[in-house]
Each structure stands twice: as structure tokens, then as C-alpha cells.
Amino acid sequence: MxxxxxxxxxxxxxxxxxxxxxxxxxxxxxxxxxxxxxxxxVFDYAVKELKFSHLITITGLDEPEVFxxxxxxxxxxxxxxxxxxxxxxxxxxxxxxxxxxxxxxxYERELVDLxxxxxxxLQAGNRYPLTDEWPVGEYxxxxxxxxxxxxxxxx
Amino acid sequence: MSxxxxxxxxxxxxxxxxLHFNTGACNACDIEIIAALTPRxxxxxxxxxxxxxxxxxxxxxxxxxxxxxIESRLKRIYEQMASPKFVVAVGTCACGGGVFNGxxxxxxxxxxxxxxxxxxxxxxxxxxxxMDGVVKLLNSLKE
Amino acid sequence: xxxxxxxKIPLGPQHPALKExxxxxxxxxxxxxxxxxxxxxxxHRGIEKACEDRTYTQDIYLIERVCGICSHSHSTCFxxxxxxxxxxxxxxxxxxxxxxxxxxERIHSxxxxxxxxxxxxxxxxxxxxxxxxREVVMDLxxxxxxxxxxxxxxxxxxxxxxxxxAQIKKTLKxxxxxxxxxxxxxxxxxxxxxLIERLSGIGVVLPEDALRLDAVGPTARASGIARDVxxxxxxxxxxxxxxxxxxxxxxxxxxxxxxxxxELLESYKIVRQVVEKMxxxxxxxxxxxxxxxxxxxxxxxxxxxxxxxxxxxxxxxxPERVKVRAPTLANVQVVKHMLKDRYLADMSIVxxxxxxxFSCTDRSIEINNLxxxxxxxxxxETLHTQGIAWHRKHxxxxxxLNKRLxxxxx
Numbered sequence: 182m183x184x185x186x187x188x189x190x191x192x193x194x195x196x197x198x199x200x201x202x203x204x205x206x207x208x209x210x211x212x213x214x215x216x217x218x219x220x221x222x223v224f225d226y227a228v229k230e231l232k233f234s235h236l237i238t239i240t241g242l243d244e245p246e247v248f249x250x251x252x253x254x255x256x257x258x259x260x261x262x263x264x265x266x267x268x269x270x271x272x273x274x275x276x277x278x279x280x281x282x283x284x285x286x287x288y289e290r291e292l293v294d295l296x297x298x299x300x301x302x303l304q305a306g307n308r309y310p311l312t313d314e315w316p317v318g319e320y321x322x323x324x325x326x327x328x329x330x331x332x333x334x335x336x
Numbered sequence: 337m338s339x340x341x342x343x344x345x346x347x348x349x350x351x352x353x354x355l356h357f358n359t360g361a362c363n364a365c366d367i368e369i370i371a372a373l374t375p376r377x378x379x380x381x382x383x384x385x386x387x388x389x390x391x392x393x394x395x396x397x398x399x400x401x402x403x404x405x406i407e408s409r410l411k412r413i414y415e416q417m418a419s420p421k422f423v424v425a426v427g428t429c430a431c432g433g434g435v436f437n438g439x440x441x442x443x444x445x446x447x448x449x450x451x452x453x454x455x456x457x458x459x460x461x462x463x464x465x466x467m468d469g470v471v472k473l474l475n476s477l478k479e
Numbered sequence: 480x481x482x483x484x485x486x487k488i489p490l491g492p493q494h495p496a497l498k499e500x501x502x503x504x505x506x507x508x509x510x511x512x513x514x515x516x517x518x519x520x521x522x523h524r525g526i527e528k529a530c531e532d533r534t535y536t537q538d539i540y541l542i543e544r545v546c547g548i549c550s551h552s553h554s555t556c557f558x559x560x561x562x563x564x565x566x567x568x569x570x571x572x573x574x575x576x577x578x579x580x581x582x583x584e585r586i587h588s589x590x591x592x593x594x595x596x597x598x599x600x601x602x603x604x605x606x607x608x609x610x611x612x613r614e615v616v617m618d619l620x621x622x623x624x625x626x627x628x629x630x631x632x633x634x635x636x637x638x639x640x641x642x643x644x645a646q647i648k649k650t651l652k653x654x655x656x657x658x659x660x661x662x663x664x665x666x667x668x669x670x671x672x673x674l675i676e677r678l679s680g681i682g683v684v685l686p687e688d689a690l691r692l693d694a695v696g697p698t699a700r701a702s703g704i705a706r707d708v709x710x711x712x713x714x715x716x717x718x719x720x721x722x723x724x725x726x727x728x729x730x731x732x733x734x735x736x737x738x739x740x741x742e743l744l745e746s747y748k749i750v751r752q753v754v755e756k757m758x759x760x761x762x763x764x765x766x767x768x769x770x771x772x773x774x775x776x777x778x779x780x781x782x783x784x785x786x787x788x789x790x791x792x793x794x795x796x797x798p799e800r801v802k803v804r805a806p807t808l809a810n811v812q813v814v815k816h817m818l819k820d821r822y823l824a825d826m827s828i829v830x831x832x833x834x835x836x837f838s839c840t841d842r843s844i845e846i847n848n849l850x851x852x853x854x855x856x857x858x859x860e861t862l863h864t865q866g867i868a869w870h871r872k873h874x875x876x877x878x879x880l881n882k883r884l885x886x887x888x889x
Binding site for chain 3 (some may be wrong): 251253259261282287309311
């Protein structure tokens with residue numbers, strides 16, 4: 182059993198209800214989608230027990246009804262766990278994971294600026310990547326948002 | 337090389353001081369601008385000197401498409417330069433937005449914000465093209 | 480949510496009173512930095528969104544320009560994800576070509592950095608030397624790919640150009656020249672006390688903090704963290720190549736310098752193996768225009784560290800979602816930690832030492848002086864000049880070293 186399979190196995194044993202949902206598309210890649218309520222426990226386990234010590238980034242996705250959030254975690258042995266959950270668009274609020282990874286801050290700010298996701302527990306700080314003048318309520322990475330390509334510019 | 341034969345003419349023109357400013361570029365043009373100043377290309381032999389502050393610069397050499405973040409700073413820098421002053425757009429992005437045209441945070445080329453005197457295309461513009469462009473600009477100033 | 484399908488971004492002249500945000504906001508007490516806030520986004524262009532509106536092939540050209548210095552890194556990282564989604568078996572020769580160009584890119588990038596770092600501390604002769612040597616690899620890249628920067632060598636399914644036996648000869652010759660010159664830089668880095676003093680003990684990041692703060696690349700490796708995607712999560716031809724992951728235990732800017740200089744030697748080693756082991760064969764395999772639905776994450780060890788691209792496909796010729804996480808975004812967050820309780824005079828070299836993938840030189844720095852409660856905004860150039868002057872006052876002066884080495888330059 183290689184390293185990826187070992188981790189898959191351990192994860193499946195610990196969260197037997199989710200075992201069938203764990204995918205292994207190839208060597209060194211695992212993917213698991215968990216319901217929002219289960220996310221904190223699985224994330225904690227992946228980081229603390231399975232030793233996924235590096236957060237690569239967090240990807241936000243605009244999907245029908247929900248925002249998908251993928252937390253891409255990497256292990257020292259090269260295995261990447263793509264841990265995904267989703268949050269209802271009507272109240273897109275998640276908790277910060279900066280207590281695990283201080284570096285998550287900037288990826289969470291991207292979710293705030295580009296999708297309009299609310300991240301609880303994020304300390305006050307500069308927004309990223311949009312300007313302060315960017316109009317409230319405009320989230321560029323949402324699928325229904327389009328910049329007007331016919332904008333006329335004045336110098 | 338035609339550029340070298342023109343050096344004698346340049347000696348008669350006041351040596352311009354240039355300020356290099358990146359308005360959201362990917363850095364490819366920036367490193368070619370700096371390469372133009374290193375011994376192999378040596379833009380300085382044409383009397384061009386890189387200056388650090390707008391108040392001392394005659395020519396503003398810009399790389400990159402203008403992002404919304406940088407626009408006000410770009411304008412401010414131009415305002416701080418004493419006349420006569422000229423703007424050179426280095427690279428396809430500075431000339432007209434390049435591959436980034438249509439991106440929501442990009443206004444377009446430098447001429448969306450400032451009057452441009454010379455356009456040096458290329459992705460990135462090579463050091464030779466940069467030298468050629470600056471020399472052409474100096475040529476036109478002479479007239 | 481708004482109703483109008485198209486959003487008009489407000490235009491018109493900026494109000495003169497609008498203060499544009501400083502890129503760095505420093506709380507200063509005496510000569511020491513108590514804290515730094517970093518404001519990014521001035522080169523945010525909106526690439527991820529633009530990718531959704533373009534085909535995968537068009538996206539290659541966009542992604543290559545995320546950063547011009549490591550354009551091949553971004554292009555390869557992206558393409559690897561797409562090829563995984565398409566289930567393509569990329570020919571071995573193409574993988575070797577990608578590895579070759581990737582290492583040549585690392586060489587140009589590290590030499591560039593060495594020069595920039597030299598300039599940052601007033602050691603300008605180092606800039607002249609390294610950028611002169613860098614032209615050897617720039618010429619080689621232009622010969623092999625058709626461009627000095629932004630090579631465009633990748634296509635989905637392989638590479639667009641092959642290497643000839645004559646070019647292989649040129650490549651090997653270039654490696655010999657560069658290796659000899661790099662050994663000289665190692666000599667300078669390990670023997671010139673002015674350089675060692677200037678770079679030591681600043682920008683310190685202990686191993687446990689490098690891990691906690693998710694540092695990547697040479698920044699992490701200089702704190703003893705042996706993270707290198709080429710070894711940990713092999714891609715392209717790295718599975719077939721033998722090389723060392725360079726780490727250092729100085730935990731500081733000096734360590735970051737040593738790591739990059741020694742990595743140059745490893746790159747020459749890798750390039751030689753790649754051209755020697757390369758077997759005859761096709762350089763590309765046919766790729767579908769529509770990519771089957773799926774998700775993939777690709778990682779690449781760019782010169783600055785781990786680059787990661789996530790791609791979600793939906794069965795069409797345009798991606799559903801592209802996410803790019805460049806290495807600098809990870810490392811820039813470590814900078815706050817590096818600058819705490821350090822001298823302002825060290826700020827520019829500490830930032831330069833993470834090899835940031837943004838142009839520092841035009842950024843403004845806001846200094847909030849806690850002693851006199853005054854705020855002023857200075858340019859990077861001022862910060863740089865003041866830093867060199869401060870160190871000169873404290874006994875670190877590169878004037879004589881500059882003179883001595885300038886005499887040697889051919």
C-alpha cells in the first residue's frame with residue numbers, strides 16, 4: 182500500500198460515514214467532499230492527526246445554490262488532500278482556519294473580495310485583492326458578474 | 337549596427353533622465369528595461385540615466401497594463417515631473433493592454449491614463465527594441 | 480446581488496484627496512520596526528476570471544504572463560492540470576524539454592535575484608557580474624524557444640519545439656561557463672566578510688515558524704525545511720533525475736543567498752542529465768479541444784517556491800474555474816514575521832530576499848513613527864538609499880569591494 186492509500190485508509194476508518202466519498206484520482210491525490218457541519222472535525226483531523234502540515238491555498242467556486250470551498254492540504258510526503266465543503270449562498274459564512282494556518286488569511290480575503298463569502302474570526306486588516314474604491318456588492322468571480330467590455334475610458 | 341552610428345548625434349542632445357514605473361506588469365518588460373542598462377546593451381552610453389524620483393526625470397518609462405490600483409499613483413508621478421516630460425510605453429501591455437485586455441481590473445494601455453510619446457511593442461520588449469525606441473524618441477525631440 | 484448583467488466600473492478622474500494605499504505600512508519605534516502591514520493587489524489583473532472566458536489554449540498565453548520571470552513555471556503548472564483532466568500521456572521527450580526549459584528559467588531567475596540583492600545592499604558590481612552571466616542563459620533560451628522571456632514552449636499534450644544536437648552542444652557549453660562563474664559567486668558569498676555581515680542575522684525565520692507560516696521555496700529551505708515539489712511531488716522528468724534539495728541552517732537572508740547560489744549548481748547538474756538522458760521520440764500528443772469534466776491540482780517548484788494551479792473542467796473548450804497560487808503569495812506573509820523588531824535599514828533586503836514576484840521598486844512605504852506620532856510616505860528608492868547609508872554608518876560599506884571586483888570584470 183503506498184502512502185496515498187495508507188492515508189485514504191486511515192481517514193476512512195476514522196470517518197466511516199464518509200469512507201465511500203474519498204476519491205483517489207491518482208497517486209498523491211485525494212479528494213473528499215464533506216457536508217459543512219462535518220468540515221471542522223475532518224479538517225482538524227487531517228491537520229492534527231494525519232499531519233497535513235501545509236495549506237497550499239483555498240479555492241472558491243460559484244456553483245448553483247452554494248459556494249464550493251476547497252482547502253488544498255499537502256503532506257510532507259507529497260500527498261495532496263483536496264478537502265471540499267460548501268456553504269449556502271443565502272448565508273455564505275465560514276469560520277477562519279488561521280488558527281491552524283496563519284497564512285490562510287490571504288486566501289480567505291480572496292474569498293471575501295471575489296465571492297462575497299463572510300469569514301468569521303478573520304482579524305481586521307487590508308482587503309485583498311481589490312481596491313478600497315471597489316463598489317460594495319460586486320463580486321467579480323461570481324458566475325453572473327461580467328465587466329462591461331464596452332467601457333469607454335477617459336484620460 | 338545603425339544604433340551605434342547614431343551615437344554621435346545623441347551627444348548633442350541633452351542626456352535624458354528616465355524614471356521606470358511598473359503599472360501592473362508581469363515583470364518581463366521590467367527585467368528587459370534593466371537589462372538594457374547593463375553592460376551588454378548599455379543604454380547609458382546614449383546618455384540615458386535611470387533616476388529614482390519623478391522630479392528629476394524627463395522621460396517616464398512605463399511597463400504593464402494599468403490596473404485600477406495603480407492608476408492614481410501613475411497620475412501622481414506624472415504630475416510630479418517637470419515639463420517638458422514624455423511617456424514611453426514599453427511592452428504590448430503598456431501599448432494597449434496586451435493579453436490582459438478585457439480583464440476586469442485592467443484599464444488598458446498607458447494611454448488610457450497619460451499621453452504617450454513612444455510605443456515600444458513586444459512581449460516582452462527586448463532590450464534592443466527598448467534602446468531603439470528610446471533613441472527614436474530622442475531623435476524626434478531633436479527636431 | 481444586482482440585476483444588471485453588466486457592471487460598469489466607475490470611471491472618471493480620481494478625486495485628488497483620495498489617498499492611494501501604501502504598499503507597506505510600518506510602525507516604527509526608534510530605528511526598529513514594531514510591525515508591518517502589507518497591502519497587495521496593485522498588479523491584480525483579473526486573470527482567473529479571464530481564463531473562464533477563453534479556451535484552454537488561449538489561457539496558456541495568459542497564464543504564462545502571471546509572472547514574466549517564471550512564466551514557464553506557470554505555463555507548465557497549468558498545462559499539467561489540463562493534461563491530467565484530459566487523461567493525456569505526454570511523450571517523455573516533451574517532459575524532458577519542459578524540465579530543461581524549467582531549469583534554464585531557474586538559472587536566469589536566481590542570477591537575476593543575485594544581482595537584485597546585490598543592488599539592494601549597495602553591492603552593485605554583483606549586479607553587473609550576474610546580469611552579464613545571465614545573458615548566457617538568456618541567449619540559450621532565445622535560441623531554444625524563440626524568445627528571451629515568455630517562451631511559449633508548451634502546448635497541451637507536449638511542447639512546440641524540439642532541441643537539435645547542435646543546440647545540445649551549446650547547452651552543455653553554457654552550463655560549463657556558468658558553473659565556473661557560479662563557483663566564483665560561492666567564493667564571494669562564503670569569503671567576503673562585508674557581504675556575510677550585511678546579510679547575516681536579518682530576516683530570521685526559525686524552522687518551526689517557517690513551517691507554521693507555510694513558507695515555500697528557497698525561503699523555507701534556508702530555514703532547514705526540505706520542501707521541494709520536484710522531489711516531494713515529482714512532475715515532468717524529475718522522477719528520472721538525480722539532484723539534491725538544497726537546505727541551509729542559517730535561517731536568515733544569508734542562508735537564502737547560499738541556497739539560491741547552490742541551487743544554481745544543482746540546476747547545471749540537472750540540465751546535463753536531461754540532455755544526456757533525452758531519448759528520441761515525439762514531442763507532442765494530440766489533445767482534445769474539449770476537456771472532459773473533472774478537477775485537478777498541479778504543483779510546480781518555481782524558482783521562488785511552490786506554484787499551484789487548480790483547474791476545474793466542464794466538458795467544454797473553456798475551463799469552469801482556474802485558481803492560481805503563486806509562491807510569493809505564500810512567502811509574503813512570512814515577511815511580517817521577518818521584519819518584527821528589526822531595523823528599518825534592513826527592510827528592503829529582507830523583502831528582496833523572498834524574491835518577491837512583484838515589482839517592489841515603485842511601491843510606497845508609509846512610516847508611522849510611534850515616537851513623534853508623525854506619518855510620512857517614502858518611496859522604495861528612499862528606503863533603499865537610507866538602508867545603505869545606515870549600514871555605512873555602522874561599518875558595512877561595499878565601496879572597496881565594488882572597486883576591487885569592478886577591476887576584474889571583463
